[in-house]
Amino acid sequence: MEDGEVALPEALPDWDYQLDLHLRRRVQVDIDRTRRQCDLPAEAALSISAVWTSTGSNLSGPAQQIRLAESGMPTVELDFQLRGSDLGGLLLLNTALVLAERRGDARPASPRRAGSILWSDRATLRLQGDAPQFPMAVIDFARTSFPDDAAWHLQISGGLEHATMGALLLLINERNSVTATAFQNAGKPRPVDRIVLSAVYADAARIMMEHALAHDEFTEDADFPDGSLGATLLSLCDRLFPGQSITDIRLRQRQSPALFASDLQAAVKIFEVS
Incomplete structure (x- = not known):
């Protein structure tokens, strides 16, 4: 990270998809002891391998x-960098000690296939904080069907069972320099950037909640897959309207859309910038 090296936290609440992650880990391996305990010959080749999985992007x-x-x-x-555009949700970091090459002369009880795991460890990092996170792209709205002077557009496609990362796309109009600059500075926003990002967050939350409430299957008892759009919307609803039933929220949204919009402004604490 630009601010220097820090120990891996449980979460990065201010992370966004434009922020790549630079990760390091030191692992000490007693090679001779490992071979003895795994019943491997002295010439057996070993490797340390790191693999990542993102629940938000399903990558x-x-x-x-x-x-x-x-x-x-x-x-x-281990020293590697992960692209922010590939990430989201919960980042799983698996480190493993593996057999580097296949052994045709292995004993019956010893590992023989290349990639056989001799030891492993997992670390997790939550990348989504209080704000909804989704992929975004900066484009020229003049080349699309969107109004030339619109600042942003949240695109939602697919059903509630679809993966969040494939269902949501936030489009930023490059012609709107204020908004485009705010997202470029999202890692270290200025006061004006925070105000713009707050407005986009509030609007995105409203669109997402209206989309969710339009589906009758969106209920507290719904069992949506992890990483799905439905699960993301349920989590958002719980954060914005804690202790309230979805039936009551849906009724208020349909009977008084203007009041519901004001409720959302209060829930997201629009323009409350630090």
């Missing part, structure tokens, strides 16, 4: 793999 991939020395107790430093 995963290898982060880094380092082949270990032939013997001793080396300290290995």
